[in-house]
Amino acid sequence: ETGVTQTPRHLVMGMTNKKSLKCEQHLGHNAMYWYKQSAKKPLELMFVYNFKEQTENNSVPSRFSPECPNSSHLFLHLHTLQPEDSALYLCASSGAGATYEQYFGPGTRLTVT
């Protein structure tokens, strides 16, 4: 595998379920990100990790819980979600500096029923 991979690509879950999204990057980057992309809304940064440490939490509800066990892997644990949480969740990675572009995975399309 090359680049940034995300699994699963599609997920349907009930409001009482617990699920996790997985992201893996094969680029040797030190920064990883979770974004939420909803219809008719700008891309929203959720979390930023640098060298496995969380450096940004953009006022995300606690029903979203990120985990970064190492610089190559990033998880987003989901529990008791709401229908408005249905969206495309994108993971990205980059070098640790402002000039470095972010590389995005294909996203997980989440539907909360």
Next chain:
Amino acid sequence: AQSVTQLGSHVSVSEGALVLLRCNYSSSVPPYLFWYVQYPNQGLQLLLKYTSAATLVKGINGFEAEFKKSETSFHLTKPSAHMSDAAEYFCAVSDKQAAGNKLTFGGGTRVLVKP
């Protein structure tokens, strides 16, 4: 706080015509700027970036953008549209003062190419 405004959420162009996508930014420090493209059911892909070198930046697929400090703009152009350019395009500004690379994205412009 930084912000990005993309004028026009939808743009329709004829195949072979000029593509012009507008991006204006607000930043308290000289910015780093990026253009990304998103094809259906895919993540974002970098088209080009400006990081304080040449103000005219060339990217992939024939796209280029010009950084104009006086106008706080970073418009994206392509001289001749191709059907494969149909996608959504995002302008983004980097927060150089944040740890890592925090990007603020514009709302996106969806491009439709007519044959």
